[in-house]
Amino acid sequence: MTKLFLLFSHEITDKQESDARESLGVNRIIKLPADLQEKWSNVPADLNSLSDYLLPFRNWLEKESTKGDYVLVQGEFGAVYFIVTWAKRNNLTPVYSTTERKAKEKVEGEKVKTVKVFEHVKFREYEIWES
Secondary structure, X not given: OOEEEEEOOOOOOHHHHHHHHHHOOOOEEEXXXXXXXXXXXXXXXXXXXOHHHHHHXXXXXXXXXXXXXXXXXXXXXXXXXXXXXXXXXXXXXXXXXXXXXXXXEEEEOOEEEEEEEEEEEEEEEOOOOOO
16 A cells, blocks of 8 residues: 655645546555644744754654655755655655646736646656766
8 A cells, every 4th residue: 555645834635636646556645743744834944954853754754654655745945855865765755746837917906916826737756866
């Protein structure tokens, strides 16, 4: 049974969930526990290192995942780097959602509002260049 672990700051969309099941062969989608979700969504900007801060995420993935599972990782750049690197070293497949951005303008009197809509296209695996 292939699992997809969610390490990102918003809810998975129906389109993302459907794509994960179809293109990745995922059977289960697993959200972060509430306490870890709060931490992932609020990585402190003033920390000199994220090693200790991210340890609970590594511990959670070590306990819950098995070789070949997927990890959807999006968020604070340094945290993403840590998790992607660790996942690759531990036989997990880190992915991210590619999106298409569509801007819509709405005129309201003398004001023009722009709304940006991001729509999921596909999942892409994080790659590492080998020199």
